Amino acid sequence: MTGLPRSYADRDAIARSFDLFGFLSRYGTVIALVLLVAFNLAFTRNFATMQTLNVNLTQVCTIVIVAVGMTLVIATGGIDLSVGSLMAISGALAPMIFMGKILPIGSIYLGVAAAMIVSVLVAGLLGLFNGWLVARFRIQPIVATLVLFIAGRGIAQVMTNGNLQTFRVPEFQWIGLARPLDIPAQVIIMAVIVAAAAWALRKTLFGRCILAVGGNEKASELAGIAVSKIKIAVYGISGLCAGLAGLIVIAINSSSDANLVGLGMELDAIAAVAVGGTLLSGGKATIIGSLLGALTIQLVRYTLLANGVPDAAALVVKAGIIALAVWLQQQHRG
């Protein structure tokens, strides 16, 4: 990032020798994941079971969904700190709608449909607001999204007066509890979102524009890309993803606590994106990488917990892994 460019002779020499760092940075996440699985197969009891797989997948789902939106935002060179708060807002809003607190809705199906659509859309609109601040006023993304990070959770708390909302509404909770074909519903949702985003980023004009904006904003603007629109769109998508993740969290918990839903999610998602190999400065991004990054972090935590290491120590290890992963990527770039 800050180093002066090396000479071409230097670069050639590096290219000829076996590029260990380059190899590690490209496949590091996959290698780590494979090593972790191998370790668990050898040492963790009952690891090779469907239950383990399901536990890990269901726990990682919301992080992955948020990380998909985050990846797109980071690909444009931005960042979205507000995702956790947007999760809290959609998580607070949905029960209020389907429990008829805002206006009574006769049919529960209609109520649930309205709840899902409205709360995800509200989160998306707030995401657009983030994008508007970034694109229209050229406010740094970290500050622009800090506004909703602070205010968003407050809004959710004010909406519910800080109270816990509990519910038993199977018509709604399928999103976090149903198991078609023995696969948790949220895992299917996650897979669809990951696939769609990975395809969009690679194959569509929109995706290429995102990467172009992150790579060189001025050049993209001069090349005729509607930079502002692209930016506003990615923050909107990030908001939608956060809103959906919020719904899944409250469906799993059968309750919505505005103080807790999505707390710390922004950092988990950013960590997943960084470990996955997306450049935090923008211009290079991989959705599958973010998925693998989230899985790696989750599996590290699971491995440590399953082998009797306390959760607090797992946090320290996780921190080390994030730092190491990003460091490895930088060796490749430098």
Place this chain on the structure above:
Amino acid sequence: MNRARLVRIIGTYGVLIALAALVLFGFLRYDRFLSFYNVMTLLRYNSMFALVALGMCFVIMTGGIDLSVGSVAALGSVASALASPYGIVPGLTAGIGAGLVAGLINAILVTRANLMPFIATLATMQAASGSALLLAGNQTVSVSYESGFTAIGQGNLWTFPIPAAIAVVAYLIGSLVLNYTGTGRAVLAIGGGEDASRLMGLRTDRVKFLVYVASGGLAGLAGVILASQFGAGQPIEGVGWELFAIAAVVVGGTLLTGGSGSVVTTLAGVLLLGILFNVLNFENGMGWLSLSAYWQSVIRGLFLLAVVLLQARLTRRRLGAL
């Protein structure tokens, strides 16, 4: 010409004007707003945030960011609570020491490993939080009341709260360092253009190193005050402090891109956000409206929005004037 000057004055002193206006509003509207008790309580409570924001201010001026301050403060509070039975000095040493170690790790990650400050301090944040929980055994650690440790947070210097006095001293030192030492000028130069500063012969890495270590130490000190003031080391406290500190620094008019900033206006930013909450409490007490405590974050967010929008306009105009 006059207008450009006006803009510059608002940009620099805007937060001071807003602070003065808010204090005047509170003074005129509420009987006990400027009462001795209210002012001292406000200062005592906000001194922790002031210390954290001071470190953050320096980090931001170099163009970096320190997300770890909240959990480092929590770690500091636990360490000092554990050392508190041995007296004031061991308590202080443990808390500040823990903070310095965390700051040192940040500094090494940023300057030696060349990690982006955002990611480096994000990792340290999690590590510090985990370490605090491990040290504390997943619970709050009560401090010793016999050793006099609680004086740091609860005591008075004549009638002035000790933690506020600590913060005042820290800000004086910070202001002197920034304005009158080579290191201070280098901080601003690095934020303005790191490559240029290095090519000019400034030892950029050393300055950045110092800044992160200092931020860690100040967060540790804030943790000591936290433990001492509330009688317990709290491993899960400090969540969101980093963003509060960033907000205070931004409200204080320091640009997040680095290269410019002021210590005094950062203090004003901290006080402004603190008083905003205080005013809300008084307003509730008057009974005209009843806003729950949850409104404070909404209002803080809106306030931050207003400041940021204003800043965006001002900087663009300043650029336009050039």
